[in-house]
Amino acid sequence: MRLSSIVCCVPNRTIYHSEDEGSRKSKKLPMSVKSSTAKNIKPASSEISDGAPYSAAGALKLFARFADVEEPDVIGPEGLETLCTEAGVPMEGAQPLILAWQLGTKEMAKIRKEEWVKGMEDLRISSLKTLALALQDLEDLLILGKPPMQRFSTPPSKKATKAVPTENDGPYDRDRYFRYTFMKERAFLELYQFCFGLAKTEGSRNIDMETATAFWSVLVVPKYPITAEILDFINAKGTFKGVNKDLWNMTLEFCETVSPNLDNYEADGAWPTMLDEFVTWKKGKNGDEGENKAGEE
Template sequence: MRKGNNKKGYSNPTSSSYSSASGRAVNEWEYYDQLYNTYANKSCGMIDPEGIERLCSDLQVAHTDVRILMLAWKMQAEKQGYFTLEEWRRGLKRLRADTIAKLKKALPELQQEVRRSTNNLDFYTYAFKYCLTEDKQKCIDIESICQLLELVLGSEFHQQVVSFVQYLKIQTDYKVINMDQWLGFYRFCQEISFPDSSNYDSQQAWPSIMDDFVEWMRSK
């Protein structure tokens, strides 16, 4: 979801409710914003990489943990390593987490949500786009792709990822990976028997890198 969309569960930031405990009107975003300001860099008005590291420390997860990428997906964060206030509100509202304790508790549920078939491809696609850090960038270098594959698919399709990463590291024909190739490997994991690849048909519309990978696998 991009800026401007107002989907169910993400309401008007100006709305408020009455707090009987304090006897005053409370903006519904107040607690989300307080938590945001704990990590935001005041000079840029965003949570930057340093703020994300402090967030990870409080959540007791590594900044390289896939759950942080899942959190970015839930926020639909646009810039790698940065969370805007709008993205933060959007993501944490959906997770119903306005404290660190609640956010920490929500992470396992977020993992389950991502693993559902209806969300898995969307998350996988988002992960690629999130790593496009330059304007008009459409491809990602092989080294970064190998790390990203292990992060987003390594637990679910371990053998396929290990083999594909091994192939990517020794081959010399491809220096970068584009979205079509990225999605081609996801489809391969979903549809093709492994390791024999007996139902792989190169006459179908596969990216050429998948043809080369399967040929390499069969030659082994």
């Protein structure tokens, strides 16, 4: 399943048609399908769309623009999709998850007002353009492995006609970004573990396999290509239904430590069964089984 389908579909709370009560409880609303009860989105003002400097009032205005009509203290799935669309944030990639992580949201595809206010204040962001830039910066650094940008800390020269930028200069506060540059793997692990909690429903110890594979595809595949083969195996097998926290964490460790050709894989390494089965599948796919049969003859 595509990540956008996961992020954009949540239990429907407010949009009802003629279904009976049982249907209402289980129905899901794809974000790509607009309901007749959807709110009218006001045209964006330049204050919140063109990268204007941060202001608390601007951040609140931006939140209000995408908040639910019936629940004005929440940006729900539809508002989130509209926000991402207008900001140019791709729903198919990791950036919606990075946004949730940076804001510390508690529920999938929902941003509460207090989460937004604190997150925007910490990052000093109150415009769509700046928000999109911050999310792209973090994706480049933590997932795509691009070189970090340089921070400027040289004090301005008295003779200079233009002051040298200070370390906090820029369209938003990059202090957090620069901290991540010194602990990239730790920061990525924080994002990765956050996503498991984000996807896990209350009272459950697992996340469903469709959600796990969608998250792996955007979080881990770009960093560790062997993950793509693991996803191929999961799809081919078709019997894995859920992922607990141990399997979630061990899958990342496997992708980080085991080479793509499996030459450093240790069968007695206490890997989860799914990963042991993946190794058997990959070796068979690569012809190792055929070589073994030839040796036996």
